[in-house]
Amino acid sequence: xxxxxxxxxxxxxxxxxxxxxxxxxxxxxxxxxxxxxxxxxxxxxxxxxxxxxxxxxxxxxxxxxxxxxxxxxxxxxxxxxxxxxxxxxxxxxxxxxxxxxxxxxxxxxxxxxxx
Ligand SMILES: [Mg+2]
Numbered sequence: 139x140x141x142x143x144x145x146x147x148x149x150x151x152x153x154x155x156x157x158x159x160x161x162x163x164x165x166x167x168x169x170x171x172x173x174x175x176x177x178x179x180x181x182x183x184x185x186x187x188x189x190x191x192x193x194x195x196x197x198x199x200x201x202x203x204x205x206x207x208x209x210x211x212x213x214x215x216x217x218x219x220x221x222x223x224x225x226x227x228x229x230x231x232x233x234x235x236x237x238x239x240x241x242x243x244x245x246x247x248x249x250x251x252x253x
Pocket of ligand 1: 173176204205208
């Protein structure tokens with residue numbers, strides 16, 4: 139799905155359930171945070187190797203992908219309801235971050251470095 143198609147799918151899903159009234163900006167931001175926490179919970183107390191094992195396990199990976207999709211749902215919903223062009227917002231933010239974190243000041247991460 140393209141971003142446009144994802145927006146349409148989320149919009150249709152919510153419209154069929156009458157959820158517009160519940161999707162004030164604050165509620166959508168809370169939704170993003172809650173779903174991000176659920177994603178984090180999947181990795182809690184796991185070292186890096188265990189995290190990789192989770193991603194390699196089909197059942198655990200599906201749970202992780204579900205949580206990631208939940209986060210995306212709220213991001214898409216927020217942008218759609220409040221007229222945020224996500225591609226423009228991302229391009230703008232990446233430009234700011236290029237200035238904030240000049241690439242020549244950072245080294246390639248080593249294989250053993252934790253993310
Ligand atoms: Mg969830």
